[in-house]
Amino acid sequence: MSSPHHQERGGRGRGGGRFPGRGRDGGRGGGRGRGRGPSDFGGLWDPTVKWVFDDASSGGGDGGGGGAREAGINKKRARDYHAQGRAGQRAPTKEASAALAALEMRRFKLVKRLRHQFSLTCAGLKIPPPLLAFERWLARAMLQGGDAIPTPMLPAIDAGRGLGRDLHRAGVEDLAAADAAASDLADASAALAAKLSEPPDADAADDAPRDADAVVTVDDAGPLLALKVNAQKPYMQVSKQHMGKLRALYSRHSLGGAPLPPEGSSEHAAFAASVFALLARYDACGGAGYQAALGEKAFDVLKKRVGVGCEAFASPLNARYGRFCSAFPDVDGPFGSLGSFFDFAPTRGSFEMNPPFVPEVLLAAAERAEKLLRTAEESDSRLSFVVVVPAWRDVPMWTALEKSAFKRGDALIVPASAHGYCDGAQQIRSPSERHRVSSYDTGVFFLQTTAGARRWPVTEEIRAELLEGMKAAVGSAATTGDLEKRWRGDKGGGRDEGGKQKRFVEKQKREKSEQRDRERGEEDGGGGEKRKDGEKRKRRRRKRETE
Structure with a gap:
């Protein structure tokens, strides 16, 4: 690793290295023991949670007696589960991690090329790129599975003609033309996906490393760390706090709770490469708005009062607990992912579910939860989901949740400005900017089997506590517009997701204005030099104002 001035930033020799660990899984050096507790990472995650099944310590009444015996049974079940998990989990080798980092670097470049093609297609259609349309296209294809996604991040179809409809709504009047453009983009994406399986010299334009000899270095970049493959661009950034969280998760799930060996070891090199692959995947994925999560205080209420100990939709970067389902188990697995929620089949336990705000994904998640609850109800098992979704009452997801046979009470509706x-993108934000005000009103549904409702009854008091917890994550900006203005000047590398669209619109306005100026000049014979100079000054001023 480079940057020797940042060596051994914390730790007493158990795990060493520059990335602080936490609690019993991390310690200050990434191993067991002497962590400073939850304040180490500013509430990034709760290390005390491995997976809360339904033992008495997780809060809530049992309603059926036998609490001590049940607690003992459930604690043994939890211990057995984690022992089996440790036996089945092995840290990736240095060579495998290096090859994955090189592959993800190349994938990142190919996805960037596809995004560029998407922008060119929109320009040809004379529309600005619809905000988050690329991310919705990807999410819908991932739901299809199989050949719809020949390789992660590169969809080969326009599932449900959703991309075509997005282009149509953005201003393409002819729906057939929008569908044709979407089909062409899917073909281009499939062609790029095929490049990942080609021989190393098949794509001379792409000089990313592709073998197990790749070396990932970690440089100190002030408040952030910069990870590079063979010192090449692009590099990935992550805050030091989040790197510490990733280290602790890696130690827990890939090293069986043992500390991470110090820099210079093959195990440490494997960890760094695994982190690069993870960051590259999510950076390529984009759509930071789809990666948002409840604030830590709201999660703590759910853990204490409703027994929640696992998230159905999360990532190692935003997970609050040590176990979670995620979209990309190939890169998330070393950090604790249980795989996709759509392949997950719990029969008991309490879960939080906050899917990406894509209508098709929201509906699929609601239907999956309903199916799991129905199965658990037949065996009288305790199963509970706290479902956090946008309050979009006119989409099928909302109807499915409202009509669920397992809904307990009315949905909790939280106004956008109140939470x-x-x-x-919290992994590259400063600690003071981790929270952001919501873009939409939010609905919270409580879905539980009969036994689950007895175990974790949802009272008005609990609803009020959850509401207060959600309010605590409003952040320092009153509106999302204020956040966009602030982040456009963000030096931490955050994406300006609305910036491209705004700049496109401003450019169109500027070009139209300049065209009108030229036409006026032609009508009056060109005017005098004084008029021309004045028009030039106006154009320069308009250009400065829109940049």
Whole structure:
């Protein structure tokens, strides 16, 4: 590793290295023991949670007696589960991690090329790129699975003609033309996906490393760390706090709770490469708004009062607990992912579910939860989902949740201005900017089997506590517009997701204005030099104002 001035930033020799660990899984050096507790990472995650099944310590009444015996049974079940998990989990080798980092670097470049093609297609259609349309296209294809996604991040179809409809709504009047453009983009994406399986010299334009000899270095970049493959661009950034969280998760799930060996070891090199692959995947994924999560205080209420100990939709970067389902188990697995929620089949336990705000994904998640609850109800098992979704009452997801046979009470509706989330790009934000005000009103549904409702009854008091917890994540900006203005000047590398669209619109306005100026000049014979100079000054001023 480079940057020797940042060596051994914390730790007493157990795990060493520059990335602080935490609690019993991390310690200050990434191993067991002497962590400073929850304040180490500013509430990034709760290390005390491995997976709360339904033992008495997780809060809530049992309603059926036998609490001590049940607690003992459930604690043994939890211990057995984690022992089996440790036996089945092995840290990736240095060579495998290096090859994955090189592959993800190349994938990142190919996805960037596809995004560029998407922008060119929109320009040809004379529309600005619809905000988050690329991310919705990807999410819909991932739901299809199989050949729809020949390789992660590169969809080969326009599932449900959703991309075509997005282009149509953005201003393409002819729906057939929008569908044709979407089909062409899917073909281009499939062609790029094929490049990942080609021989190393098949794509001379792409000089990314592709073998197990790749070396990931970590440089100190002030408040952030910069990870590079063979010192090449692009490099990935992550805050030191989040790197510490990733280290602790890696130690827990890939090293069986043992500390991470110090820099210079093959195990440490494997960890750094695994982190690069993870960051590259989510940076390529984009759509930080779809990666937002409840604030830590809201999660703590759910853990204490409703027994929640696992998230159905999360990532190692935004997970509050040590176990979670995620979209990309190939890169998330070393950090604790249980795989996709759509392949997950719990029969008991309490879960939080906050899917990406894509209508098709929201509906699929609601239907999956309903199916799991129905199965658990047949065996009288305790199963509970706290479902956090946008309050979009006119989409099928809302109807499915409202009509669920397992809904306990009315949905809790939280006004947008009264609550917030942890930002989806929190891993590159300063600690003071981790939270952001919500863009939409939010609905919270409580879905539980009969036994689950007895175990974790949802009272008005609990609803009020959850509401207060959600309010605590509003952040320092009153509106999302204020956040966009602030982040356009963000030096931490955050994405300006609305910036491209705004700049496109401003450019169109500027070009139209300049065209009108030229036409007026032609009508009056060109005017005098004084008029021309004045028009030039106006154009320069308009250009400065829109940049």
